[in-house]
């Protein structure tokens with residue numbers, strides 16, 4: 001059951017076909033198998049996890065958004081040029097209406113969904129970009145964003161961050177998939193290896209090492225400069241794929257990029 005804790009649907013949305021949208025813009029896909037491809041990004045607000053490092057703070061720790069009708073979102077996507085659409089968040093799959101949006105776009109666009117992999121969907125997806133959250137993502141009073149107290153989220157995040165059934169379902173369902181891990185250092189690798197084996201055990205599909213992507217943690221150029229070489233070398237050592245964060249290299253942490 002999707003849970004959109006912290007994003008309250010307005011009473012006026014009686015037909016329930018709206019989504020809380022944090023931003024909608026055209027850019028280049030910065031991450032993953034399609035890095036460099038011109039894409040329109042639809043960023044929903046609200047998340048069922050609280051990664052301490054979340055680079056979209058205003059969709060998770062402090063959600064902000066305007067409610068947009070699905071038809072209105074489709075019209076804005078149509079007005080932008082790209083043939084690729086990336087639906088992200090926040091966690092887009094906490095909202096049932098995300099499935100409606102994906103169905104409306106499916107005939108005309110290549111659809112990537114950026115998801116933390118904890119929720120299932122039957123919506124049409126060309127590339128399921130799944131980013132399962134490792135133990136190193138769990139918020140604590142020491143690492144939580146400035147002026148936040150993780151409170152119940154330390155336990156809530158820790159118990160919700162991995163759902164093998166949801167991971168298997170997403171991997172089996174989409175036309176293509178990638179497992180894109182945010183890596184903070186070498187200590188993350190045993191958990192990645194063990195989780196990849198667990199996913200291989202529950203999916204009908206082949207999970208190749210080249211479907212497993214290591215992405216350096218870092219919200220800014222400065223932070224990425226400290227992590228990317230180590231993470232690239234870990235990818236080479238373990239036989240996984242490395243993904244840059246092109247948008248951070250190009251535009252740092254500017255909004256709508």
Ligand SMILES: C[S@@+](CC[C@H](N)C(=O)[O-])C[C@H]1O[C@@H](n2cnc3c(N)ncnc32)[C@H](O)[C@@H]1O
Nearest residue numbers: 053054055056089090091114115116131217218
């Ligand atoms: C903001 S999330 C939204 C989608 C979904 N909630 C998820 O986590 O996959 C988009 C992507 O950014 C990644 N991400 C978030 N914060 C990051 C950081 N500080 N460094 C590297 N990647 C990060 C996530 O792992 C995910 O792949």
Ligand SMILES: Nc1nc2[nH]cc(C(=O)O)c2c(=O)[nH]1
Nearest residue numbers: 028029030031088114247257
């Ligand atoms: N350029 C760009 N590429 C991205 N790929 C995934 C993103 C996301 O936030 O989900 C993202 C983003 O925010 N910007």
Ligand code: SF4
Nearest residue numbers: 047051054060090116
């Ligand atoms: S799951 Fe995604 S949106 Fe949610 S807190 Fe983590 S990185 Fe941010």
Ligand SMILES: [Mg+2]
Nearest residue numbers: 055056088257
């Ligand atoms: Mg992003």
